[in-house]
Amino acid sequence: MPKEYKTIQEVAGPLMLVRGVEGVTYNELGEIELFSGEKRRCKVLEINGTDALVQLFESSTGINLSNSKVRFLGRSMELGVSEDMLSRVFDGLGRPIDGGPEILPEKRMDINGLPINPAARNYPQEFIQTGISAIDGLNTLVRGQKLPIFSASGLPHANLAAQIARQAKVRGTDEPFAVVFAAMGITFEESNFFIESFRETGAIDRTVLFINLANDPAVERIATPRMALTAAEYLAFEKNMHVLVILTDITNYADALREVSAARKEVPGRRGYPGYMYTDLASLYERAGRQKGKTGSITMIPILTMPEDDKTHPIPDLTGYITEGQIILSRELYRKGIAPPIDVLPSLSRLKDKGIGQGKTRADHANTMNQLFSAYARGKDAKELMVVLGEAALTDMDKLYAKFSDAFEKEYVSQGYSSNRDIEETLDLGWKLLSILPRSELKRIKDEFLDQYYDAAREARKA
DSSP states (O other): OOOEEOOEEEEETTEEEEOSOOSOOTTEEEEEEOTTSOEEEEEEEEEETTEEEEEESSOOTTOOTTTOEEEEEEEEOEEEEOGGGTTOEEETTSOBOSSOOOOOOSEEEETTOOOOOGGGEEOOOOEEEOSOHHHHTTSOEETTOBOOEEEOTTSOHHHHHHHHHHHOEETTOOOOEEEEEEEEEEOHHHHHHHHHHHHHHTGGGGEEEEEEETTSOHHHHHHHHHHHHHHHHHHHHTSOOEEEEEEEOHHHHHHHHHHHHHHTTOOBOGGGOBTTHHHHHHHHHTTOEEETTOOOEEEEEEEEEOGGGOTTSHHHHHHHHHSSEEEEBOHHHHHTTOSSOBOTTTOEETTGGGSOSTTTSOTTHHHHHHHHHHHHHHHHHHHHHHHHHOGGGSOHHHHHHHHHHHHIIIIIIOOOSSOOOOHHHHHHHHHHHHTTSOGGGOTTSOHHHIIIIIHHHHHHHHO
């Protein structure tokens, strides 16, 4: 039986100081029993001799210093995992909130996980089809990759996240595919949107949801992504599933980190965030990947809203260092009615070359991707020139590129949140758009592919 302490010295916000403890370790889980018999959970943040600083998972209201007891449980925070978690909805601490029964765990896993040994990592190289042209065609997602979405307040990242969760799959295999969806600090409406969206399409059958609402404690928000990643590690590395983990919104997570850090009176770093935020984010992101000798994989899409649309803000800045690229949503495209408003030029997937080509997508993928980027960039330049100097200043070729740029945004990028394009459809659409330009302009595409696709695409466009 764990030893009980009645030596609570003080309570300040989410923190509590307990004196005269013995054998208590960092990160250990504790239980506070109030005079009324109610129990609340806490975690050890710091040990100083016989003093333990603990962090409360629920509110501190009603804790009476003289007659409340604390006992330490001798283990860190754990999640009971089992395949029954699929199709279920949990709160940020892994408790069911969908009215269903408790999970009967196959085993209990420490939510802090273990870092993957770099020598045991397998290189990400299989293509994951999201059904979204701007991602599949131009910023391809690869199994085992970490590819964040940089959004801004008011942009429809929730719709995009739900669309990817519903549509994503590994092609050409019947290997089991699951989605672990963790939402941090979101409103009840958003939470409802995600749950209903997955239920309507049947995607919930292969999804595990962890939902932490905006009015839940900040401390719970710090545990939520770790709960989700623990469930993902179990499904991927013990049940051999391919797991896509979507974390939204990392900005709320980092704000909770700052709140707890301020309560601990730690020295703040950039913009008041703790100096260890880089390490903390890395401890989440680096849990994605593939392991040698295991068929399962964890692919991660963290979503964050950039404060003040600023990509140099510490949260997107540090995320960009740790992950392999980024998908950027643009307010300008959103105003034009482009859905999803993915700005393909500053977006980047550093592993896209590894997941495309013969046997993965199609042999012409790399060439058409480069040509589309190049033509769209030139078309945008032509349109900017038109704004400054007027249309008369453009050459006929510039006007063609400007026309291409508009068609590319309307037909290729803008596809709505319910259309699911396979990769062949995306590549054919790319050819159809490139056929707006004369063949002599397509200098980034090999002649063999031009012979094979260009004339047919031109005919299709006329039709």
